Amino acid sequence: MTALPIRITLPIGLVLALSLVIAFIQYTTPYAGGWSLLQKVVFDYDTTNYKELIVYLTYLPRLAIACICGFSLAVAGCIMQFVLRNPIAAPTTLGVASGAQLGMVLGVLFIPASMTLPHFIPAFIGGAGTSILVFLIAARKGFAPIHLILSGMVISLFIGATNTMLMLVYERNLSSVFIWGAGALHQNSWESVQRILPLLSVPMIALLLIQRPLYTLILGDSVSNTIGNNVKRIKLIALTSAIFITAVIVSEVGIIGFIGIVAPGITRLLGVRNLTKQILASGLVGALILLFADQLTQPISAATGDLLPTGAMTALLGAPFLLWLLNRQTWPSQLRATDEAAPHLRHRRFLPLLVALLVALVSISFLALFVGKNTLGWEFAVNDTLLHLRTPRILGALFAGIGLAITGTLIQRLTNNPMASPEILGISSGAALTLVLCTLIFGISINRYEQILIGTLGALAVTSMIWWLGKKHRFAPSQLLLTGIALSAALDAIMRISMSSGQENVSTLLTWLSGSTYLVSYQDVSILAVGVAVFGLIAVLLHRWLDLIALGEVSASSVGLNTLLVRRVIFVLIAAITTLCTAIIGPLTFIGLLAPHMARALNQNTAYKQLITACLLGALVMVMADWMGRVIWFPWQFPAGLLSSLIGGAYFLYLMRK
Amino acid sequence: MKLLSRQNAPSQGEVLLEDKAITHFKPKEFALKVAYLPQHPPVTDGVTVKELVSFGRFPWKGAFGRYTAQDKAFIQEAIQKVGLEDYQDRFVATLSGGERQRAWIAMLLAQQSECILLDEPTSALDISHQYELLALIRELNLSLGLTVIMVLHDINMAAKFSDHLIALHSGEVIAQGSPSEMMKVDTLEKIYGMELALFQHPITGHPISYIP
Structure with missing residues (x-):
């Protein structure tokens, strides 16, 4: 099979996805209203028409939230991949998502219902706490990419175990968390959009401000330092912003995997090299992917009557793509574990130890x-x-x-x-x-x-x-x-x-x-x-x-x-x-x-x-x-x-x- | 060097050893013929000098063969030759650069192959360790009849410790010959692309190059 070069197939694929999204919107609008109904709602909104009301309060916010989440997750992924120089760094691989879930579970269990705390706060604290933990651990190894990813995985496993244990013990209280955990995008007002937009704008602006020093990181830490950059601070700001973005999204709609990995990957394959353009492009690609996945989810969800979370769809679409990406990419040598200082090596007799362990x-x-x-x-x-x-x-x-x-x-x-x-x-x-x-x-x-x-x-x-x-x-x-x-x-x-x-x-x-x-x-x-x-x-x-x-x-x-x-x-x-x-x-x-x-x-x-x-x-x-x-x-x-x-x-x- | 040691496969042509393409050797067969020390030997977590040297016996015994008294004698001999008897139970990771390099050489010796390839063995060492190591290699070369092929950047060191020099530039052989043939002003200029002058070593009388 002689495949077309990737620079040609990918844009074709993206255009195809975009047209599919447009077609799907025609189909998924409530009451089979299609684009004409949407147009009416946007330009000539009539509050007495219940159809328009439904579209305005559920359908449009869902579209908006899909775009926003897709964009932000892709940006966060792009930043993480650039800073960590690792093409599979992403919000989900760094343990942010499972940390947020733990926060959520603890919040449901231990914050009394009388305290009307918005539910994204415990999730945010959990997510941020986990990432701090991951970074603290990885800092000992000088942020070597593979160590960072592995400590992310291990922390995820650890927190996952804690989550499962809590769920076993408090099974009845926590069934809602299961659904939330999988990334459901359904909306019933503009509230979520209004809540997350200001929260997201802070890290986005921060990223915009530091994009020039950030780009110099491509030279490697030591060179970047010698041209007068405070590498540590730049990295810290960039990663904190990325984590903040993730935590906001995760707390609002749950875990939506893969966009953070796949969208920047597509952008790189398209040949976008400049960092600022890369961030923007992967944001757009991410928004498109999530919209596409969500449009696919809606009819299935409607047909089966189940509440099918969109996160399911992104996982199904994303996993094969990710594998394909891994298979065709060559990896930089930095991905190997870096040399470390010699640990304290000592001799210990084998036999006495063996006997002691056996007895125990x-x-x-x-x-x-x-x-x-x-x-x-x-x-x-x-x-x-x-x-x-x-x-x-x-x-x-x-x-x-x-x-x-x-x-x-x-x-x-x-x-x-x-x-x-x-x-x-x-x-x-x-x-x-x-x-x-x-x-x-x-x-x-x-x-x-x-x-x-x-x-x-x-x-x-x-x-x-x-x-x-x-x-x-x-x-x-x-x-x-x-x-x-x-x-x-x-x-x-x-x-x-x-x-x-x-x-x-x-x-x-x-x-x-x-x-x-x-x-x-x-x-x-x-x-x-x-x-x-x-x-x-x-x-x-x-x-x-x-x-x-x-x-x-x-x-x-x-x-x-x-x-x-x-x-x-x-x-x-x-x-x-x-x-x-x-x-x-x-x-x-x-x-x-x-x-x-x-x-x-x-x-x-x-x-x-x-x-x-x-x-x-x-x-x-x-x-x-x-x-x-x-x-x-x-x-x-x-x-x-x-x-x-x-x-x-x-x-x-x-x-x-x- | 990477082609000779089979780390890279040639894109065209072939490398012959005893009239046989080296790609046709089985891994263990080849290891009995050729031992190779990379420019940066890997970090060895928790391996003692003795264990490292005994890895050299692998091509002889494979995964299951018992190490006999004879193997142990070879291992001891190799450690003695590089002068690390007192360090044999130390961990390689805790040794100094020169000692580590010697431990690796001992492993190559225990391997008892006919030919040793060394890729810039002295690049990480100071001058006294450089001398010590090259003198050791030369002595092994003379006493055991080993073929040694090594990459060196210092022409004076190369001339002092070698029988035959080959100068490479951008993948082409630009000059080769014995040290005395190579140590000439015009040859050196061809190799380095700059003017170098020579003087006689005050004791041995060998030519030494310097920047005029």
């Missing part, structure tokens, strides 16, 4: 097996029925912990990035998404085996997609990571939308999604155990590869390592173990990130020792989280995955601040 693991397992709570309080029981109930879940937690620790170590070694983890590759989100979609589409509560089967299929689909996308770049680690991040961001967005449909099954799924061990049977455990043992053994046997691949392409291949083959094999191992763990106990987060880190913190640096230490630690934390989840909120239970995310997240933040 065995004792915590026995604790979990025999100690629990009953209606009267704490209880120590050696009782066949209880043991029968508890053994499989403890073993499930144990092996899942081991499996995730192995994948985490593999990914971190492979990508040479200490913040990578299995969740980031999107494999577990893939499993989760297929499951959610199947439940929603077929509307039946699927049983355990279908659950495992469908989860596996989803994970395999994502794996083959990453494989296919990675082939072009010979599985270069940073591409692999970025592709995974893009994929999992897309999948998460779609998942959030599916959840907003508010069906009965959703809360059951939520439990699975948070990594529960309740449903684990002996059969599951045996599959998991065999799988983890086999793949884990392979990983341990290949420890020499793992040591070498961390040296990077050049040196690894100069000692005769077939780097392409090695990357492929390691990737297959990662995918296999992640799929197993995800299918059986859900997309657990953080153990994969945490365990290898803890092993390093315990001074086990070679691949072999790190792998084994991480396995023991992963099992330890999982069993502990499982047990705590069982007793803390008795007689209800917290999923082990959630608790381990919280333990892991807290530890991660501590680690990053150290």
Whole structure:
């Protein structure tokens, strides 16, 4: 297939989208009034005509809000991408969105209804707080783009876990937040427009004022400094403005993903190079995309009678585009993790540590097996029925912990990035998404085996997609990571939308999604155990590869390592173990990130020792989280995955601040 | 240098080693023939000198082969040759630039390939470390019969430590020959595009170039 050059196809596509929008407006105007009705409302507004009233109060504000949101999100994305020199930096990838959601949830729960606080304030505080956290963490690493993105992802995961936990506990109070979370644009007055326009004008003017010094950042920090620029201040102003814009939009209409990534991407492909023009052009492109998505959403929403959020549509349109963008772009070398100062490296004997960890693991397992709570309080029981109930879940937690620790170590070694983890590759989100979609589409509560089967299929689909996308770049680690991040961001967005449909099954799924061990049977455990043992053994046997691949392409291949083959094999191992763990106990987060880190913190640096230490630690934390989840909120239970995310997240933040 | 070490594939023509195109070698086979030290060796988090040097045995043993007493002896020998015996349990990341470079050289030695490629091995080092490193490489070259191909920008250093010099400019060979053939005023002017003069080394009598 010989494709037309991009400079020609893209403008054609944009013009096509614009004409489609015009056509759609003809169709979606209330009472089939089309453009003529709109014209009448705009130029000759008659308040006594109920049709015109409806158009004036619902349809026009919706158009306006779509334009404004699209424009602003695209501008925010453009600024973030320029300042961070990273083509996938965007409001959603930096954790602003999930922070705003947390703020919203907390606001609904803890601010008394009598206090008539506009709901965007808690959301704004949440969003801003999260981004400050992300930046504080990334500042330790000198704002290296990949660190920034990864800390954004990790914070998102952490906050997502907190959100889910709150939603499990306060299920009834929070159903409205689900819908809000997915970006619904429907309006019933001009109030929103009036509220956000002045708020948005402040950062826009700030950006306009600093655009000249901002453009000099293209020279790189040090050069830009020498021509008399205060680089830090400029960056701070630019990023603060971008975050402010995002927080305002998120608090008003919810999370609308992808515009912030896609619109600046299109603009760059169109060949707009000057920054000011780039900002304006991507704003216009963003407005057009959101209008288009919204126009597509309206008829579907009207036909099904459901309140379909527009964010759903942008995710569906944006995800494939983003992947295509990632696939055709070449990445600047700055995207690689930057060199860092040598950490405090020390020697520690391996054997004593191993013994200590083993003892701890065995004792915590026995604790979990025999100690629990009953209606009267704490209880120590050696009782066949209880043991029968508890053994499989403890073993499930144990092996899942081991499996995730192995994948985490593999990914971190492979990508040479200490913040990578299995969740980031999107494999577990893939499993989760297929499951959610199947439940929603077929509307039946699927049983355990279908659950495992469908989860596996989803994970395999994502794996083959990453494989296919990675082939072009010979599985270069940073591409692999970025592709995974893009994929999992897309999948998460779609998942959030599916959840907003508010069906009965959703809360059951939520439990699975948070990594529960309740449903684990002996059969599951045996599959998991065999799988983890086999793949884990392979990983341990290949420890020499793992040591070498961390040296990077050049040196690894100069000692005769077939780097392409090695990357492929390691990737297959990662995918296999992640799929197993995800299918059986859900997309657990953080153990994969945490365990290898803890092993390093315990001074086990070679691949072999790190792998084994991480396995023991992963099992330890999982069993502990499982047990705590069982007793803390008795007689209800917290999923082990959630608790381990919280333990892991807290530890991660501590680690990053150290 | 990147073509020779197979980091880049040639867009036309081919590089032959023992009458065989280097692209036809399997990775491990090639590693037994040619070892390569990049200009900026990667950062090695949490790898000790000894572990780094033992990576050099990989092409001999692969992923699963046991390291025998003989391998361990080779590793010790390599560490001794570069004079890092006292540092073998230190982490590479905590060493100074010159020591780090020597640790990498030791890894190349443990690899025991017939040919060593060094891409500007001295660029990050001060003059005493430069001398130390090049003297070490020269000694290994003479005592072990290794073929060493290295990129150097300092003509005096290159002349002192090499048997054969090749001058490249914009991808073309503009001059080559033994140090004494190359160290001539007109050749030097051709290479550097500026006038350079020569004087005799007061002790060895070798020609030394300087800016007149």
